[in-house]
Amino acid sequence: MPARNSAATLSVAASGGGLRLRWPLRRSFIRRTGDAQAESGLKRAHFREWRLPFWLLAPQLFILLLFFFIPSIRALIQAFQLTDPFGATTQWVGFQNFARLFRSSVYWSSVQVTLIFTLAQNVLTLSVALVLAFASNHILRGRGAYRTVLLLPYAIAPAIAGIMLAFLFNPRVGPVAHMLQGLGFDWDPNRNSSHALALIVMAASWKHICYNYIFLIAALLSVPHSILESAYLDGAGPIQRFLRISLPMIAPTLFFLIVINFVYGLFETFAIVDATTRGGPAGATSILVYKVYQDGFVTLDLGSSAAQSVVLMALALFLTFAQFRFIERRVNYSV
Amino acid sequence: MRPFYSALAGAGAVLLAGLASAQAATEIEFWHAMSGALGERVDELVKKFNDSQKDYVVKAVAKGTYDEVLNGTIAAYRAKRQPEIVQSNERSFLTMVNSGAILPTSELMAQQGHPIDVSKFIAPVVSYYAIDGKLQAMPFNSSTxxxxxxxxxxxxxxxxxxxxxxxxxxxxxxxxxxxxxxxxxxxxxxxxxxxxxxxxxxxxxxxxxxxxxxxxxxxxxxxxxxxxxxxxxxxxxxxxxxxxxxxxxxxxxxxxxxxxxxxxxxxxxxxxxxxxxxxxxxxxxxxxxxxxxxxxxxxxVIGGAALWTLKGHTPEKYKAIAAFYDFLAKTDTQVWWHQATGYVPVTTAAYDAAKAQGYYQKNPTREIAVLQLMRGxxxxxxxxxxxxxxxxxxxxxxxxxxxxxxxxxxxxxxxxxxxxxxxxxxxxxxxxxxxxx
The missing domain is CATH 3.40.190.10 (Periplasmic binding protein-like II)
Structure with missing residues (x-):
């Protein structure tokens, strides 16, 4: 659980850019507190006294405390303990849980699976979303209908998406699996690790393409028409215009989506894996966040699970840091 | 105003009386992992017990799979809101025994005046759930x-x-x-x-x-x-x-x-x-x-699950639990449960009774598991x-x-x-x- 919570905070942090107060709103706040100088510098404190900002922040801080800080601290403590599930016996064991984790070949293979999964999921999601955004941007008739249809999967719960795909691709009863087998492809995710991995990549991407699509279509719409028109007059075709003009101009959105997709793949795909493959066969789809759940809640190995979530937490912190440090700084958001 | 207050007082009295009569029967909660048809059988079983007497009410709550029941129990126990009885699979035996959270069944039954004779149970059940001849849990749904x-x-x-x-x-x-x-x-x-x-x-x-x-x-x-x-x-x-x-x-x-x-x-x-x-x-x-x-x-060897009694409840609750276990061990209950679910009867008396009914002549496959468990x-x-x-x-x-x-x-x-x-x-x-x- 702590890992999920940290993921939630992370995604809030990652989308922080979007949560900032918009300019007119900011202005009204400043007026109300009566700070005339504040308009000059954005980073200066705008409130003269502490009470109002405190109460404004309190609900969010309380939620953070309850769902992030307390669980994180407990996970941190538990990572250094060996404990009975009921809490009857607890021993401090220092770094034993971590040592065991890093010694375990199962853990390293889970790291490997996670890497392949997140990368594949990222590439697939982004490229399909890009193609769809490009295509639907060029359709004039029924554009709205296409967009609505493309956005629908986002409304489907991950568990349902997972079960649906597991069923469609089930080698014994699934219609898609039968089609694949009819084409002479020996599809069997129960006996073939790469098929199982492909299945969860598909399930996770399918669910997340729409999210990428919204951002991409918005970015494409904001590409100035004047530039596109002048390129058109110079004889550039639609694909050339897309690759040479639109793509570079939406690069900031692409970077943002890459980070978001990593965060999604690393921390938010638990339900999909649980519903589609349950980490099997033979641990072939046991990604890190699923392993935290399985070791903690199925096999009751609390120490190891806590140690794993601490590792994931560190990874989440690193990603947040990386996003703010490298991407936010270098990418120009004002397209 | 006056009639209003008296009406209010009257309503309050009725409410209190209602509460008092509801509290007269001791209620105990029983968390289980039986789903589908088996879940319905558990509800029937509990209803049979509740209808058989007036002092105790067992409330059966399906809490998902065995893993989920165990997880729920752990969370509830740590929050000091544990149910009285949980069903846990045979695999969790040591986890439950060493949890410090359970009251061994033999001890409970001896305290409540329904001492359990382990020799009444079939051997693979006893060897699984007893330590030094003392049952740690109440055998419930045993299979093989x-x-x-x-x-x-x-x-x-x-x-x-x-x-x-x-x-x-x-x-x-x-x-x-x-x-x-x-x-x-x-x-x-x-x-x-x-x-x-x-x-x-x-x-x-x-x-x-x-x-x-x-x-x-x-x-x-x-x-x-x-x-x-x-x-x-x-x-x-x-x-x-x-x-x-x-x-x-x-x-x-x-x-x-x-x-x-x-x-x-x-x-x-x-x-x-x-x-x-x-x-x-x-x-x-x-x-x-x-x-x-x-x-x-x-x-x-057996599979399935047993019922574990959790610590931290009042003496009346334990009396109710013992009465429920006593009901479960009855030959009639065992025969019914065996025939309704396919689980094996956990006592030899229940097996003999089912046999005497001619049940296995009509349903020969139901006897296979029993014979296999009692082989040698x-x-x-x-x-x-x-x-x-x-x-x-x-x-x-x-x-x-x-x-x-x-x-x-x-x-x-x-x-x-x-x-x-x-x-x-x-x-x-x-x-x-x-x-x-």
Missing amino acids: PILFYNRDHFKAAGFDKPGATWQELEPQLDAIKAKGVSKCAMVLPGDYEWSFLENYSAVNDIPYATKRNGMDGLDTNFVFNKGKLVGQVERMKRLVSSGVMQLAGQGIIPIQLFTSGECSTIIASTASHAAVVAAAKFDWSAVELPYEQGVSPRNS TPSDNSLGFRIGNSNQINVAIMEEVSAAFLDKKPVQQALDDAVSRGDEALRRYEQLNAGKK
């Missing part, structure tokens, strides 16, 4: 694996019934596939470490772990990477890779592939009778578990398993064995890895529970 088969398929392939030994059965399965009778001669059950490995070792009388499979202490080690068990996993791998044995995979329950008529056989818990009776539209039957040629087969005197290898951290070990074993099925590693190496992962978890359990049983 048997071999269900599609008689139509066997006839079509020219066989009367499955052979008693693996040496006879294997060629039959191959033939069913080769003759095109069925594309799936057998389906691998989801709990195969129980039916294909643990029970295999019990029936064929070979050790699974040292110290009588952990019965004699926590300093036990796994030894299933030697001898016949390696051969068994090799056999399973051969059946899987030749397509004779199919894996159901995510999204379908293996028994469904048998009841739909797609797969010809399945080794599954005798409690699958409920599902088979309800869904199979063909001529089916069942036989005892296959064993190795030349072996005189021992009893199989349990040997050191067929008493049961007392393994700490068994959930972890279970997952590790399944992962390694399926790695062998997937050709990720040779069978011997997979079993060696399973043993070393299992031993590591055993050592950790020993470290944490030093000095306990």
Whole structure:
């Protein structure tokens, strides 16, 4: 659980850019507190006294405390303990849980699976979303209908998406699996690790393409028409215009989506894996966040699970840091 | 105003009286993991008890799978809101015993004046759930694996019934596939470490772990990477890779592939009778578990679950729990439960009663599990398993064995890895529970 919570905070942090107060709103706040100088510098404190900002922040801080800080601290403590599930016996064991984790070949293979999964999921999601955004941007008739249809999967719960795909691709009863087998492809995710991995990549991407699509279509719409028109007059075709003009101009959105997709793949795909493959066969789809759940809640190995979530937490912190440090700084958001 | 107040007072009095009468019966909560038809049987059972007397009310709450019930119980216990009774599977025995959260059943029943005579229970149940002759939990739903088969398929392939030994059965399965009778001669059950490995070792009388499979202490080690068990996993791998044995995979329950008529056989818990009776539209039957040629087969071991009494409740609640357990152990209740669910009767009296009714003449497959459990005197290898951290070990074993099925590693190496992962978890359990049983 702590890992999920940290993921939630992370995604809030990652989308922080979007949560900032918009300019007119900011202005009204400043007026109300009566700070005339504040308009000059954005980073200066705008409130003269502490009470109002405190109460404004309190609900969010309380939620953070309850769902992030307390669980994180407990996970941190538990990572250094060996404990009975009921809490009857607890021993401090220092770094034993971590040592065991890093010694375990199962853990390293889970790291490997996670890497392949997140990368594949990222590439697939982004490229399909890009193609769809490009295509639907060029359709004039029924554009709205296409967009609505493309956005629908986002409304489907991950568990349902997972079960649906597991069923469609089930080698014994699934219609898609039968089609694949009819084409002479020996599809069997129960006996073939790469098929199982492909299945969860598909399930996770399918669910997340729409999210990428919204951002991409918005970015494409904001590409100035004047530039596109002048390129058109110079004889550039639609694909050339897309690759040479639109793509570079939406690069900031692409970077943002890459980070978001990593965060999604690393921390938010638990339900999909649980519903589609349950980490099997033979641990072939046991990604890190699923392993935290399985070791903690199925096999009751609390120490190891806590140690794993601490590792994931560190990874989440690193990603947040990386996003703010490298991407936010270098990418120009004002397209 | 005055009539209003008096009306209010009257309403209050009625309310209080209502509360008082509701509180007259002691209510206890019972968390269980029975879903579908079995869940309905639990509700019926509880209703029978509630209707049989006025002092106690048992409230049955389905809390999901065994893992989910256990997790829920742990969370509730840590928050000091535990129910009175939880159903937990046989695998969790040591976790429950050493949790510090439970009141041993023998102790409870002695305190409440319903002393339990363990000799009334069938041997594999006692050896699993009792320490030094004292029951730690109340045996509830006990099962054991048997071999269900599609008689139509066997006839079509020219066989009367499955052979008693693996040496006879294997060629039959191959033939069913080769003759095109069925594309799936057998389906691998989801709990195969129980039916294909643990029970295999019990029936064929070979050790699974040292110290009588952990019965004699926590300093036990796994030894299933030697001898016949390696051969068994090799056999399973051969059946899987030749397509004779199919894996159901995510999204379908293996028994469904048998009841739909797609797969010809399945080794599954005798409690699958409920599902088979309800869904199979063909001529089916069942036989005892296959064993190795030349072996005189021992009893199989139980699966299923038992009821655990949690600490921290008032004396009246314990009185209610004892009354409920007493009701469960009654021969009538046992016979009904056995016939309604497919689980085995846990007392010999209940078995004799069902037999006297002529029940097994009409339903011969219902007796297989009982006979198989009571076959001979349990040997050191067929008493049961007392393994700490068994959930972890279970997952590790399944992962390694399926790695062998997937050709990720040779069978011997997979079993060696399973043993070393299992031993590591055993050592950790020993470290944490030093000095306990």
